[in-house]
Amino acid sequence: MNNQKEKVMLLENKNVVVYGAGGAVGSAVARGFAHEGARVFLTARNLDVIDTVAKEISAAGGAVETAVVDAEDEKSVTEHLDAVVADADSIDVSFNAIGISPVGLQGIPLTELPAENFLRPITTYAQAHFITAKSAARHMIARRSGVIMMHTPEPARLPLPLVGGMSVGWAAMEGLNRALSAEWAQHGVRAICLRTTGMVETPVIDVVYGLHADALGITKEQFIALASGMSHRKRPTTLAELTEAAVFLASDRASAMTGTVANLTGGIIVD
Template sequence: MLLENKNVVVYGGGGAVGGAVARGFAEAGAKVFLTGRNPDNVNTVAKEISAAGGAVEAAVVDAADEQSVSEHLDAVVADAGSIDVSFNAIGISPRGLQGIPFTELPVDNFLRPVTTYAEAHFVTAKAAARHMIPRGSGVIMMHTPEPARLPMPLVGGMSVGWAAMEALNRALSSEWAQYGVRSICLRTTAMVETPVIDVVFGLQADTLGIPKDQLTAAEAAMTHRKRLTTLTELTSAAVFFASDHAAAITGTVANLTGGLIVD
């Protein structure tokens, strides 16, 4: 198994993306330390992983709280001996942030995703690197959707926040790869399986005055393969990039958009 004997922490583990990736890590042999702010959601995913035979521990951790993150990682390392992969999959509710023209978007609502994403990803990466650098190995991972790169309307400050994450990904690698700590960002299209995209497309479609299904079909048609990224595809990529098979890959954004973005 690709991640056998690896210890992985997942932030936002109770969400659709974090939960799917955590399950994939566990299936690949990793011990998963699942975290999130909602204990019910985190525990539900943890029970599913355990029922499938995976190794998992769950904890309530706010990824933007440096003390909470640091204390949790200290406990993980004390128990498991190391932290090999840190995957941050936190999300923000789109209500009040997306589907609103810039001329009508309050400044605070524009800035919220910019500051939230940058802060949380810096906090979790910094805490993990402090344990990874002395051992000379580790992987920092994050996920962004295509507005991090493409100019798309009605996403508010989300696109700026996601672009900041990709810039942070490159900056982390520039400092830490020399010590064996890789940094990888996985960029996908919107994933219609996730509840948040159902809400987002609904908000945007209402503003545009078109059916939600029409908006979904239009985005899928923009890709080369005429379909959007799936959670399974994201999970498979996450497992590979977290593994030693990807040892030469760092400071990059893995393009999982199916041709919606062409590098």
């Protein structure tokens, strides 16, 4: 008799849409969702950036679809979601992981930062997250079930220099997360934000830390050590840790969590 228990997949029969799926965060969570049984719908402005991710998921036995979607364009988002629902019957999780280049936006004193560069992350993040959340919620509310998810780094809460409008844009995302929950949780739709440190294994943080190191007149390695030393663990959040948390929070096991920020900063921020 085989007493070995069959592995329970946390997201079996769930349909997940990931925006910015070609980036480090988007691709990592997409793989994690697929590994736990979800059917994942990868989106990006360019199919080339998500083809590799889709092939990896498919090769591992996962169910995956790809589409060109501009998360800042409401028509693009709504048409794609209508197609997903027509095909899969539901949208269970919407994870927006879009990002923008930090060049010209970070590592510059506020007194020297052009207003348009200050505003770019604020308007980009607020618009894209509002559009993707609203568009998904219209389908989720009808079924009285769903999870809206987003990711922010620690400057969303922690006052740090030389991050320009990025910190304000990320703080706006966390404020939006609370607002979404206040309206939609009563209809079965949860809103969750995951807050991490900068993850040094990602290409964008490699660029960001280089910009900050140059601004401070130190090496990138010195800046990485400085940033990592701020946490209680003396090391940054990893993509694997973010992915594991995202999978759990997207699952029904986290049904009581909404309108909140999952603090994955390892003690840099203590709530």
